[in-house]
Amino acid sequence: MATPAAAPAPPNPNPVPDDPPPPPPQQEEQQEEEEQGEASEPEASPPAPPATSIEPTFSGSEESESDDSSSISSVAPSAPAPTAERPPPAAKDLLHISFNQDYGCFAAGTKSGFRIYNCDPFREIFRRDLVAEGDGGGGGGIGVVEMLFRCNILALVGGGDNPHYPPNKVMIWDDHQSRCIGELSFRSPVRGVRLRRDRIIVVLENKIFVYNFADLKLVHQIETAPNPKGLCAVSQQPGSIVLVCPGAQKGQVRVEHYGARKTKFINAHTSRVACFALSQDGRLIATASTKGTLVRIYNAAEGNLLQEVRRGADRAEIYSLAFSNNLQYLAVSSDKGTIHVFNLKINVGSTANDKPTPAPEPEVPHISPPLSFIKGVLPKYFHSEWSVAQFRLHEGEQYIVAFGHEKNTVAVVGMDGRYGA
Template sequence: MASPAAAAPAPPNPNPVPDDPPLPPSQEEEDEETPDADTSSPPPPPPAPTTSIEPTPSGDEESESDDSSSVSSAASSVPAASGGAAERPFPAAKDLLHISFNQDYGCFAAGTKSGFRIYNCDPFREIFRRDLAAEGDGSGGGGIGVVEMLFRCNILALVGGGDNPHYPPNKVMIWDDHQSRCIGELSFRSPVRGVRLRRDRIIVVLENKIFVYNFADLKLVHQIETAPNPKGLCAVSQQPGSIVLVCPGVQKGQVRVEHYGARKTKFINAHTSRVACFALSQDGRLIATASTKGTLVRIYNAAEGNLLQEVRRGADRAEIYSLAFSNNLQYLAVSSDKGTIHVFNLKINVGSTANDKPMPAPDPEVPHISPPLSFIKGVLPKYFHSEWSVAQFRLHEGEQYIVAFGHEKNTVAVVGMDGSFYRCQFDPVNGGEMLQLECYNFLKPSDQQ
């Protein structure tokens, strides 16, 4: 199940969830597929995460090098790359393998063909980087295909990727940046598609299955069968207390919601097409879903599966890359291959989502038209009656961008697989085009920005 790296056992995570006992995996699921196990000895728990990655105050940004690390590392730490002549050239966008925000959207991580980097969003700066040697041949490669942060603490989850992966793509490596090395690993029989972290759980996503582990001792507590999931879709709530996990169901267009505190599983038939993207609010109350068609986004009550609101990204098909709720649950942001970031108003009473009445199922063919206009029923396209975005930010069509809400009010952060970072602001009253506040190529050294 879990094979520890050569490290002394460390104290367990100090933040377990007291009211959420783990669910034992069923024997049938265990027999069908289980991770490769090292039965010689139980794995040591990972060290307790400690908050160590701090944002740079705006007034201090000029006085610190963007190449320095703000992580308190041991003496054996790999030094952050310096600006000297011997430094490896910064990677081009084609070397970028992965981008993702951390749980509170304050940072983002980038996996490259040579290692990984961590950035602060506001103010924008590189916090630290780790350039990893290629495994075995010393050629200077070392691709990282997944980097999952745990808020701003010293623990990250890494998965090898690219043509020359630093770690096998079927392993999740638990990296402790205080020690600048891996202190544990989880091995599987097939490639890992995604990883999600909470302070008390590690969730590993494979093509057709999800494994849920207790963070303190790496004990497997649940397995979930899913439909084919090559994107590694999965989301987990982050607030302390009961855990809510969302993943694809086994049927097309279905999402599965696990309420671990209530020991309840809910299936939501969200779309008639395959689910392409979804997001879960941090408190686990709201789910936003989009299908492979990419025209509509639907917001559901996670507890009961009620459809609360439906918004329209556009009339043409699109691939949805990311969905994100604002912290106050008043807005939803959407990015797609059309190159436009959309922000929608959410018309949901978040104080009583558990009791909200569901919207009637939308008629796929006929728009709602008042009686005086009923003679043209079926003539007007449905999108005339849809809820459209209140604000937009236009980028390059065809590029892959992920979006999140900034910590500053009414701001949005955008990270692209082309190496771009944008921070922009929207007007919640008048809407329209967003105002660009910042733009950086995060793969370039700071002196070349």
């Protein structure tokens, strides 16, 4: 497929019709979630005509993403030039941080543009300042930056008090041309974007859109419960695609297995889901609720619970979850300022057809008959699995966590502008 020409393509004459306004957010239920019966995959919207062909080049850092589409069109060039090396952005200027798919880089959206950093060794790879002097074009705020491994295509969404792009548009940036080559427009703000080499996933508050990466055709749309955080995860291995998003009920996650053409609902918690993560191979899901005390690991294919670990006893807001590449560990960050690392007691086969199975349970100490009644009344807290390592950071700050490429290393980047590994 040819790389897009430098000159912008003409606007698409047949845009996808606007998405109707999302329904008002539902109030959180007070009772436990209902059991979900058979679920059918929602109908896909008619494919959107391509704005332009997109061919990622995996040579430098780049990002790509598209938003809920009311229209798709090419964008006239804007030419922010690379600037001289400057210090990292101050915490007050940060609007967004996210790791790329293999945790080798992370992106930062700021009030004046975006920056891409390499994790090991830590260094700034490049930056784009989107406010040119005297252009009168408004602010430079970027609220979402999504990378596609290390290629030239990125997805940008405006953010902050003075956004560079409208918050209801996903701008597709080609860093080889230093300009946007396309956009997807919506009636409501974009909450998140996820990328893989063959798909672009755009998250709105009540809906998720899946696009074919090569031609920007809409291939699937999903109705979700209110999702202001833009929660969504997608597998990264070639071939079968697994997508995880909030379900329609409180505490529920929805798993789309596109290769098998099936939808699975998992009633993960009795309170609302606050965070989840999907392993890169799409076989394991880790979930946390708004209580933030327990993290549960599920088999994505069957939806069965494999393991439950405890972060703590006090309520906490979970900011991120991350699996290690070998699926041996799970890292958790929260507003308590502590990074927890848990040992996964799960045997995962080496082939794509193998399913995760629980590891053998350790032997329970024998309880003598006169005291056997205690086993049934002891709080679950005392039988919990706890983390094997903890790292203390600044309480109240938002940190996201990932596993480094070096063995037994954890990378942490925060909205306070700090990075450590």
